[in-house]
Amino acid sequence: MTAVTPELDGRAAWPAAEFTARLRAVTATRYHDRHPFNQRMHRGELTPAELRRWIAARFHYQRHIPVKDALILAGLDRPEERRAWLRRIHDQDGTDASGGGIERWLRLGEAAGLDREELWDASRVPPGVRFAVEAYVTFCRRRPVLDAVAASLTELSAPDLMRTRIAAFEHHYPWIEAAGLAYFRTRVTQGARDAEQALALVLARARTPEEQQRAVTALEFKCEVLWALLDAVDRSGP
Template identity: 55%
Template structure:
């Protein structure tokens, strides 16, 4: 008798469909995001979101380093490592500032009227946001590396959100210096590239029913992480 964990999984197309079906649970549909894209948030609400979201931005390369530390596949590591460079950045020159996602988010914060100091020291970060971010990093460190890769597949839905957000900021929040919106522009290119690679990895490695279920569960967990963050921000600044 075939063990439950050895049952063959569904065809790759069906697995991809199951993963993409999580679009309905992505935080783009959260009431706070809907108000943001409708242009109804106050400057204090925008600043609160930016300051809290930084805790997540700062954790992304740590999460990716955890995936690398557990991944035995050199080909995957060679491609995955660029995610860390995308967020941590590389120096413009020997003594210059790093230019990556973290720096771009700090410039967004400054464009919104926040100081670097108050963003970097996390004084505005809500407990629920901190808990969710820590849970995500712990997941990447402790779960099988393919599941951690699957959890990153919220990037499948990110380009649409980024495009809507960028348009909303340019249209409604004109008090923000538009040079501070470069993070959103960068992710319009990076997110599709990264999600394509992650999807390739998950489809290639998740062949059994149990492995496919675990991948879908990992993506569901990540959707919960992002939604929990938005709940905490909404509660604090609504």
């Protein structure tokens, strides 16, 4: 993946600040907070059925997060790098049955009237959602670890989205118990910390213009995954 495209030919690598700005520009313009379905959700316009459909679809995404993190782990060479990344798997799987992010998402589903078995039953997830999640996992399985870590940088925009979402849910969907929103609350701080860690790793590893461009492209790809997932949720309903 070191083919020199015309616009890279001959230029030097971006300084860290410019590279960071280019990565941030991707999420600022392509993150799924701009998706019409998300905007309807945050304006309080979703029906309970639509909200449940979104929760079930996003659970399918959530359950695969430790899988992609394990694939990233397998691409890191040193114990200290792996120790730092392993925390994410703990965050999502929990360190005991009382649970982490996956358990909190199941509780959000229950608060919205879905039962656990419905959430675990992937056959009920719209094909477009399954394909988007599969595309992300396959990307992390096949591509160099730099690309997979760069793809995780949608976390740069996640904490703001979480804050907006908590307020929107409390205001517009009071039929969902406040305790069900624990996932979003936890991700405000976890997401900020994860984004900082991943950004440092990407800055350290992407040293050539080609590697930097690959990181930007990977982040664009990840935005497409999240966007396609919402497209599929939006179109799968009545």
